[in-house]
Amino acid sequence: MAYDDEGGGWAARLLWTLDLIGHTRYSYLNGGIHAWRDAGLEESSEPTAPSPSEYHAEILNPNALITCDEIKEKLDDKQFAVWDARSKDEYDGVRGNNKHLGHIPGAVNMDWLNTMDRHRALRIRDYAELITELGALGLTPEMEIATHCQSHHRSSFTWLVGKALGFNMRGYAGSWGEWGNRDDTPIEK
Numbered sequence: 120m121a122y123d124d125e126g127g128g129w130a131a132r133l134l135w136t137l138d139l140i141g142h143t144r145y146s147y148l149n150g151g152i153h154a155w156r157d158a159g160l161e162e163s164s165e166p167t168a169p170s171p172s173e174y175h176a177e178i179l180n181p182n183a184l185i186t187c188d189e190i191k192e193k194l195d196d197k198q199f200a201v202w203d204a205r206s207k208d209e210y211d212g213v214r215g216n217n218k219h220l221g222h223i224p225g226a227v228n229m230d231w232l233n234t235m236d237r238h239r240a241l242r243i244r245d246y247a248e249l250i251t252e253l254g255a256l257g258l259t260p261e262m263e264i265a266t267h268c269q270s271h272h273r274s275s276f277t278w279l280v281g282k283a284l285g286f287n288m289r290g291y292a293g294s295w296g297e298w299g300n301r302d303d304t305p306i307e308k
Contacts (some may be wrong), residue, residue, distance in 0.1 A: 122148035122155070125242035130230070131275035133288050141179025147279060151179050152244035153157040157240035185265045185289040187297055187304065188303040193263075194224055200258050201226035202266040202281070204274040205295065215269075217299030223267075227256040231273040234280045243280055250284055255286070267291035267298070 121130035130147055137145050142187065148155060193199040203226040208214040210228040212221035236244045258264055264286055268274040271292045281288035298304045
């Protein structure tokens with residue numbers, strides 16, 4: 120089980136990595152430690168010693184990942200979409216620290232924070248509402264959807280949300296840190 124103290128970004132990044140290396144049995148504590156505490160459940164700060172192993176990770180599920188070049192090749196494919204999980208200002212090219220600002224052509228923007236219910240201890244919002252809102256943006260379950268942010272921290276959470284909703288999600292680990300610093304990537308503002 121994965122959880123964190125910020126609403127899911129770090130936990131989801133771990134789960135995306137586990138999916139990438141072929142682990143299929145993982146879970147997420149919806150809302151993380153905030154939801155746990157909100158429910159009044161018991162906590163412990165007792166340390167737990169890890170057990171050493173001979174495990175060596177390798178990519179066994181390459182479909183969890185999408186590369187910059189793959190995205191560039193698919194931009195005209197109507198069954199492909201890009202979910203930009205950054206803030207509106209980053210998406211619009213108003214804010215950022217990259218060489219180039221803006222967004223991937225055709226990408227739709229739903230800030231990762233808008234997938235969390237701030238009134239329910241940062242749990243994932245109502246699934247039906249999210250599916251309706253994402254559909255209005257042009258993201259549907261039958262599409263292949265790449266999600267990104269600046270470093271694939273926030274977008275790991277949108278990857279997790281999309282997977283929970285039954286969407287065909289792929290994570291762009293290079294994210295805007297790569298796309299926005301290359302000179303061969305198309306950009307819209």
